[in-house]
Amino acid sequence: MSKRKKPMTEEQKLSRKITNAKHYQKRAKVKKLSKREKQKIMEDKVYSADLTIDPDWGELFTDVQEAEIHPINSTDVYITINFLQSYFDMSRKRSQDYLEFSKDLFGKKQGILQYFDDQNEDGSIQEVFLRLFEAHTAFYPEVAPKTGFLHIHAFVQLQHCGYFQFHPGQLHQTFQKLFGHSAQIRTPIGSNRALTWKQYMVKEVYNKVKNA
Numbered sequence: 001m002s003k004r005k006k007p008m009t010e011e012q013k014l015s016r017k018i019t020n021a022k023h024y025q026k027r028a029k030v031k032k033l034s035k036r037e038k039q040k041i042m043e044d045k046v047y048s049a050d051l052t053i054d055p056d057w058g059e060l061f062t063d064v065q066e067a068e069i070h071p072i073n074s075t076d077v078y079i080t081i082n083f084l085q086s087y088f089d090m091s092r093k094r095s096q097d098y099l100e101f102s103k104d105l106f107g108k109k110q111g112i113l114q115y116f117d118d119q120n121e122d123g124s125i126q127e128v129f130l131r132l133f134e135a136h137t138a139f140y141p142e143v144a145p146k147t148g149f150l151h152i153h154a155f156v157q158l159q160h161c162g163y164f165q166f167h168p169g170q171l172h173q174t175f176q177k178l179f180g181h182s183a184q185i186r187t188p189i190g191s192n193r194a195l196t197w198k199q200y201m202v203k204e205v206y207n208k209v210k211n212a
């Protein structure tokens with residue numbers, strides 16, 4: 001005849017619960033995940049971080065945000081500056097002065113940009129550098145076959161998000177102050193992003209042959 005087990009006291013019940021809890025907790029810690037389980041966890045995990053608001057990385061997104069808010073415009077201006085002086089009669093010093101003037105405008109300094117302005121929607125005017133992304137300039141010197149006048153053909157391409165306008169009158173005033181005589185400044189084509197500098201030069205050569 002089996003002996004009847006004595007009922008457990010409350011203290012013994014509590015002790016067993018604590019022991020069982022520690023046992024299962026230990027098992028949970030040492031349990032290893034299978035390769036498939038690990039892959040499932042990684043697939044379900046979603047990383048979310050907005051670097052545009054990060055105090056350090058965020059500055060890299062400034063130009064991108066500006067471009068998204070304001071569509072990028074292209075302003076292409078083709079400029080012919082005729083010095084109205086015969087290349088064959090001018091001194092070497094005067095020829096060098098014209099060359100330096102051309103370089104300052106359309107070379108690395110890109111001084112031509114000071115003759116552009118940017119008009120806000122409220123009509124106010126501001127400098128172009130505030131909303132200018134890229135600027136490309138180039139120029140090509142030439143001597144007119146009929147008059148012998150030295151002149152240059154120049155190209156200005158601006159990528160921006162403003163409303164740019166070129167002011168040839170201001171450029172003409174600067175030229176007069178520097179050289180003491182007038183120049184002929186033409187802008188035959190403006191704000192035409194479809195026409196490249198190469199196409200413009202081909203057109204100039206074609207016109208010369210046609211008018212020869």
